[in-house]
Amino acid sequence: MTDVIIVGAGPVGLLLAGDLAQTGVDVTLLERRDGAISNLSRAFGVHARSLEQLDARGLADPLLPTGSAVGRLRLFQTVEVDLGALPSRFPYLLITPQYNVERLLLERARAAGVAIVHNAEVNGVDQDADGVTVHTTGGSHRAAYVVGTDGHRSAVRQALGLPFPGRSVLKSIMLADVKVAEEPAELLAVNGVGDAFAFMAPFGDGYYRIFAWDRDNPVPDDQPLELDELRQVVTRALGSDYGMHDPRWLSRFHSDERQAPEYRVGRVFLAGDAAHVHSPAGGQGMNTGLQDAANLSWKLAAVLRGAPDALLDTYQAERHPVGRSVLRSSGAIIRAAMIESAVGQALRGFAVRRALSVPKIRARITGQLSGIGYTYPAHRGEHALVGTRAADVALAGGERLYEALRDRRFVLIGDADLPGWEDRVRVAAPAEAGGPLILVRPDGYVGWAGRDGTGLPEALTRLAGAPSAHMAGHTAS
Structure with a gap:
């Protein structure tokens, strides 16, 4: 019997596993894939708070050279969100493919002694007063606690019988990796014109990842995507297709807004997409999941060392409201992008620019988008600092x-x-x-x-x- 079983070896599961193993917790990581890190992942941005978490693990500095920093985000062509004023060592969004984050977290987890079991698809979870048994296609495993970080179709969540309420926001989003003849003027190209939406980000190897959506053509996810269709939608949304050519991958998916009502059921926990999913607007998906893992890991380690079990309940109390907030903010961005009329689009730009001109509102928006603005609830009578993000202050001797x-x-x-x-x-x-x-x-x-x-x-x-x-x-x- 191990201390903790984690199901799902994506970035969320890997960060959690590495944290636990580094503190001496015995960890087994179950993964249904064969062990290859896929380059087809959707996440492309690492926000300031996630970079701070990676910095607290010695991983931010190795990650920075793999991507490009974006200090300003342009939305709806006429609106700019300035991240440069963020009170962080990382006042920007780092554009780098998810697999770069995954690679660093995997190396750390292996070095810490995490046991990784591949080709282990979960088909059942049973728990009792003493522990949890996870049944997989390759056999059964038992632990004191289990964490499901196994994505939006989470087998762990389904085994618990937890609902995943919500709805599909965008159907048939186009997803592709292409080369371009002309690079966009801005590193991150994103815009919505009501009936079309597109996002472009560089892969770093000559390819660009494209997200695109066409209101007028909501076809099933399994219908093949052709490059000409993608070109037409991107041109409508961004004004150019930038000479797209040589696609190495074309697909479709749909974007949901869903959240599990409980992140803890007895000895079993959910984190990342297993607990919440939302639109890709704002690039907050992987980032929110990494924060889930950072919150839960030290609490599991503490309880295994003798801290009261009630500490584990604070995971739900602290992270569920954040997940709900991300659903609302990412949903607001995508709904704004879907406004069809020219008058509505003009009012959208005016309203957002007006809001960003107010310092307190601007700080709140950039704080939520970057993740550094979230605070956790404190008990009555506690110091005002309790629950707030700790700034990266200088310590005696020159250390941060x-x-x-x-x-x-x-x-x-x-x-x-x-x-x-x-x-x-x-x-x-x-x-x-x-x-x-x-x-x-x-x-x-x-x-x-x-x-x-x-x-x-x-x-x-x-x-x-x-x-x-x-x-x-x-x-x-």
Whole structure:
């Protein structure tokens, strides 16, 4: 029996598996595919908050050279969203294919000792008070906990009998990889004109990934897609087909907006597309899933070390509202792009530009799009910082906070003596003294803060488990 079984070896499952294994948790990763990393993935953008999470694992710097940074997003031809003012080390959207992210996460998971079982298609999940049994085509596996990161058709979710309410937003979206004779003026080309929508992003190897949609031709997903049809729709949406040629892949899919009502059922959890799916507008799909994994991994590790089981309930409390918010924001973008009339399109541009001219609204929009603006609920009476994203502050000795998080421990910014928690908490002095004590969770959010150490032992016991030895006095300043 292993500690945790993860079903699905995409980016979400790989990040979760690597996190757990790095903290000493025994992890088995089940994958129905044969082990090859596909270049047909849909995700093409890594937002600021995901880059921060990758930075906290030492993976952001290796990823950056694989893509191109986009500091401004142009929507509906006349609207620009400026990401350059984001309060982050990564004030941009990194355009890089999903498989580059997957490759780095796979290398990390293997190096941490994750056992990966391929050709293991799940056909049943049974749980009892002591654990969970996962039945696959290659045999059965048992663990204390199971996480389904197996996509929108999640076998784990279906085995739990959980509904996946929602609806299809766009049917018959065209998906293709093509070469172009003329490169778009902007790295990321995207526009909607009511009856047509198109998105273009460079693969980095001479090909461009194309998403396109035609309101007037809603054909079944399994109907073959021809290059001429794609050219016509892209020209309507973007004003040019940029001389598309030599397609290496043409297909169709439909875009849904759905969310599972529960991300936890007993000892089984859902993350990523298994828990929520939405339109590709805004490029938030993979990014939201990576945040799910970062939130859940440290909580599973803590409970396996003795933290109270109630900690696992906070995964639902913190991540379900974020998933719902992403459904709304991505849905709003795609519905705006589908406005048909010229008057409606003009009003759309005016309204969005007006909203972006208000600093608080602009910060909220870019914060949600990039992921850095989300906060988690705090208990009454807790410090105002609790639940907020921790900024990548400088620490004494020249280190950054997100570098200090790379060993997957909590980081206490300040001066404290924490006997019994040394294996789970690193104490780091800030570069500038005078602020409050701040306990940063392994996922880069504030778990506790205070002017002195009052309440810190109780918070640590709740978040990390009891100290491994009797706490013979606690001092903090």
